Amino acid sequence: MAIEAAEVKVIAHLARIGIEEEAVAGYARSLSEILGFVEQMSAVDTTGVEPLAHPLDATQRLRPDEVTEPDQRELYQAGAPAVEAGLYLVPRVVE
Amino acid sequence: MQWETVIGLEIHVQLATRSKIFSGAATAYGAEPNRQACPIDLGMPGVLPVLNAEVVRMAVKFGLAVGSRITPRSVFARKNYFYPDLPKGYQISQYDLPLVDGGALDIELEGGGSKRIGITRAHLEEDAGKSLHEDFHGMTGVDLNRAGTPLMEIVSEPDMRSPQEAVAYMKKLHALVRYLEICDGNMQEGSFRCDANISVRPRGETRLGTRTELKNLNSFRFVERALNYEIERQIDLIESGGEVVQETRLFDVDQGITRSMRTKEEANDYRYFPEPDLLPLEVDARLIDQVRETLPELPDEKRQRFITEYALPAYDAGVLTATRELADFFESAVSESGGYAKRTANWVMSELLAYLNKDGLELAACPVTPEMLGKLVARIEDETISGRGAKDVFEAMWAGAGEPDEVIAAKGLKQVTDSGAIEALIDEVLTNNPQQIEQYRAGKEKLFGFFVGQVMKASAGKANPQQVNDLLKQKLDGS
Numbered sequence: 001m002a003i004e005a006a007e008v009k010v011i012a013h014l015a016r017i018g019i020e021e022e023a024v025a026g027y028a029r030s031l032s033e034i035l036g037f038v039e040q041m042s043a044v045d046t047t048g049v050e051p052l053a054h055p056l057d058a059t060q061r062l063r064p065d066e067v068t069e070p071d072q073r074e075l076y077q078a079g080a081p082a083v084e085a086g087l088y089l090v091p092r093v094v095e
Numbered sequence: 096m097q098w099e100t101v102i103g104l105e106i107h108v109q110l111a112t113r114s115k116i117f118s119g120a121a122t123a124y125g126a127e128p129n130r131q132a133c134p135i136d137l138g139m140p141g142v143l144p145v146l147n148a149e150v151v152r153m154a155v156k157f158g159l160a161v162g163s164r165i166t167p168r169s170v171f172a173r174k175n176y177f178y179p180d181l182p183k184g185y186q187i188s189q190y191d192l193p194l195v196d197g198g199a200l201d202i203e204l205e206g207g208g209s210k211r212i213g214i215t216r217a218h219l220e221e222d223a224g225k226s227l228h229e230d231f232h233g234m235t236g237v238d239l240n241r242a243g244t245p246l247m248e249i250v251s252e253p254d255m256r257s258p259q260e261a262v263a264y265m266k267k268l269h270a271l272v273r274y275l276e277i278c279d280g281n282m283q284e285g286s287f288r289c290d291a292n293i294s295v296r297p298r299g300e301t302r303l304g305t306r307t308e309l310k311n312l313n314s315f316r317f318v319e320r321a322l323n324y325e326i327e328r329q330i331d332l333i334e335s336g337g338e339v340v341q342e343t344r345l346f347d348v349d350q351g352i353t354r355s356m357r358t359k360e361e362a363n364d365y366r367y368f369p370e371p372d373l374l375p376l377e378v379d380a381r382l383i384d385q386v387r388e389t390l391p392e393l394p395d396e397k398r399q400r401f402i403t404e405y406a407l408p409a410y411d412a413g414v415l416t417a418t419r420e421l422a423d424f425f426e427s428a429v430s431e432s433g434g435y436a437k438r439t440a441n442w443v444m445s446e447l448l449a450y451l452n453k454d455g456l457e458l459a460a461c462p463v464t465p466e467m468l469g470k471l472v473a474r475i476e477d478e479t480i481s482g483r484g485a486k487d488v489f490e491a492m493w494a495g496a497g498e499p500d501e502v503i504a505a506k507g508l509k510q511v512t513d514s515g516a517i518e519a520l521i522d523e524v525l526t527n528n529p530q531q532i533e534q535y536r537a538g539k540e541k542l543f544g545f546f547v548g549q550v551m552k553a554s555a556g557k558a559n560p561q562q563v564n565d566l567l568k569q570k571l572d573g574s
Binding site for chain 2: 053059060061062064066067068069071076086088089090092093094
């Protein structure tokens with residue numbers, strides 16, 4: 001399965017990764033090769049095999065419904081670039 | 096052309112846990128910004144989510160109540176998109192293996208009868224935070240208190256054919272999650288949110304038309320208004336030669352219209368994949384049995400029982416079982432009244448609900464207790480007071496005047512049921528109105544009401560009206 005240049009750009013946009021125009025062809029080739037490698041799996045007969053949800057053969061442990069986290073807002077916000085009125089400030093986004 | 100509407104709803108129910116779905120931060124509403132956002136909610140590197148057991152139990156409880164299959168092994172997935180109030184860059188949700196699979200809810204139709212609405216699935220997920228776009232020098236403020244709040248998204252089949260059916264389904268679901276005590280149902284605070292998928296097609300057509308998704312329908316009234324608007328819009332569009340575009344539309348409450356948010360072409364590609372930080376969730380038969388034992392009597396069962404046990408009309412039973420609190424109030428009051436169910440139902444549905452509505456009070460804050468109302472009904476039944484007098488007693492109790500017997504004594508509302516005393520009053524009225532007697536006996540029968548009124552007035556409203564009627568009739572017609 002070959003990845004086209006246009007798809008590389010869409011994927012980069014969805015992942016919010018900026019890539020140079022001249023690098024697109026290289027990414028397309030590399031991604032295609034990776035997919036080609038994975039595609040070898042298609043040759044295996046997987047009838048009756050359940051899709052693997054997690055590599056560990058274990059199930060989720062649950063925690064009791066208790067509030068265990070104290071308020072440490074000041075500590076967490078000490079590393080934030082901009083804070084006001086208790087809010088984290090980010091460049092404006094409006095849909 | 097005749098058009099048919101097809102509606103499916105996606106309802107987000109905020110589960111009423113103390114802590115978040117994947118962290119031990121509090122979920123209480125109304126805290127100062129970011130006081131309830133811990134490193135897991137903030138998406139700090141290196142943290143791991145741990146699933147809240149209560150969230151699982153609540154979803155199982157819902158599943159059992161609507162006849163779903165509980166998936167023995169369900170899987171969490173990452174839904175990837177970028178937005179500042181989603182600091183991880185993905186929302187942990189469920190995708191191809193949701194915890195609750197299938198089910199149904201019966202709604203009552205306006206013209207009588209009921210209709211079964213299919214439930215496709217219900218899955219668990221975390222809520223995002225809140226973005227504030229105003230007042231921050233051109234920046235966006237982010238509050239992550241809500242991030243990680245447990246949500247259950249309930250997806251219906253496209254089984255509804257009108258906005259009224261959609262509202263009926265939504266109300267039914269709202270009542271159910273409150274009965275189950277898994278959600279506080281507070282729509283202003285966003286605990287119960289609705290998105291609607293809607294399309295139209297020519298009547299008789301079996302294929303579905305192109306649908307739009309409506310967002311921001313946060314009250315029953317908005318749902319109905321937004322759907323009605325959208326039906327008109329889609330039909331007008333098609334009839335004038337256009338085509339409906341598959342897109343997300345936002346309901347504008349002020350203008351009562353829907354407007355396009357984003358079309359499918361530019362819609363997010365969420366790139367779901369299994370969440371590597373969480374193992375598959377196994378729910379065994381033992382847990383399911385434990386949860387089953389905590390199931391309360393469900394609204395439909397309660398409604399049916401009210402009809403048979405209390406011999407109430409279906410309408411009354413429906414009103415009284417709308418919420419668990421009101422049903423409990425009614426049952427306590429009936430028991431206190433000595434079993435006079437219909438009269439108690441009337442008082443709950445008329446006076447009580449009217450007073451609550453007038454004062455904008457919740458039932459929990461009602462100044463009249465079920466015991467007080469039950470005793471009041473008992474006093475009407477044993478003829479201590481008339482229905483008219485009982486209204487005065489109720490008003491006084493509402494204002495805090497105390498128990499019914501105290502109010503009756505203090506206001507002197509005890510009915511006169513001594514027939515000798517009533518006869519004396521009647522004789523007095525008859526003596527004072529000889530002309531009216533003559534007219535009455537000459538055939539002017541409506542004067543009977545005049546005599547009743549005079550006697551009641553003479554008794555200061557305390558005479559038992561039935562006795563007055565009977566005795567008066569005897570005197571006027573018999574002698």
